[in-house]
Amino acid sequence: SDEFHGTLRLLRAGEIKVLFVSPERFLNEEFLQIFGDTLPISLVVIDEAHCISEWSHNFRPSYLRLRASLLRRKLNIQCILAMTATATTQTLQEIVNALEIPSGNLIQTSQIRENLKLSISMSDNRLKDLMLLLKSPPFVNMRSIIVYCKFQTETDYVCKHLCDNNINAKSYHSGLLMKKRSRVQELFCSNKIRVVVATVAFGMGLDKSDVEG
CATH class of the missing domain: 3.40.50.300 (P-loop containing nucleotide triphosphate hydrolases)
Known part of the structure; x- marks a missing residue:
């Protein structure tokens, strides 16, 4: 070219x-x-x-x-x-x-940072348990939360479920137009939406110090 x-x-x-x-x-x-x-x-x-x-x-x-x-x-x-x-x-x-x-x-550092808390739980109903998690301490008091999903269609589905249950959320994945992705990131960084449901396309280079969950 x-x-x-x-x-x-x-x-x-x-x-x-x-x-x-x-x-x-x-x-x-x-x-x-x-x-x-x-x-x-x-x-x-x-x-x-x-x-x-x-x-x-x-x-x-x-x-x-x-x-x-x-x-x-x-x-x-x-x-x-x-x-x-x-x-x-x-x-x-x-x-x-x-x-x-x-x-x-060879330089190696721990992949688990001190400011991160990791936990794993099994679920028979992930949507129900996600709702319970978001409405329970400490998550209910967190201003900025990212919910990661494996597939683009899953992000849209989970996001709709959250919105239907009065949780202010937007979905984000590479299948969206760049203009829409930029808008979601702008809203999230300005605390105008609380939850972003995303694939791993979201978060790279994100400068937001108060993402708590």
Whole structure:
């Protein structure tokens, strides 16, 4: 596309300092050829690095291109930063092996933060129990709550049920128009709606300090 070739021209001219690319881009030989000795890369950052592992819950084959054999030897990249928040022990080992990361360079922190309280309960009637939960302490006094669902249709269904029971709620998922999604986020951040029923599409980059449930 015109945008792609325009970006390549800027890269060759040295006018781009930070470039965001998908792993699929490393399948493009034209893209790879502009790097190396003529255009050295000082740092590669791999976000969602768990996708490298075939054991990951959301493995992407294109991430297999992001291996030391390509990054270090073919593109002469010496500094690699891989980041993930959802790696099992087996997945972590695959990442370390694929990118040839020395064990001494591995930084791990607890996934369970001190300001989070986690609990699990079994339910025979999830909608009924959700209503009971939202209307009972401490949730009844919380101003901002996110209810996560697996499917888009489920978010709409649960949201309608909450609204029918006098709980101020909106649904949010990637199937909605961007304008509507932005409006839901705006209403939530300004405390004009109390509950957002969403898929994992909601929450990334959300800056709201008083989400309590």
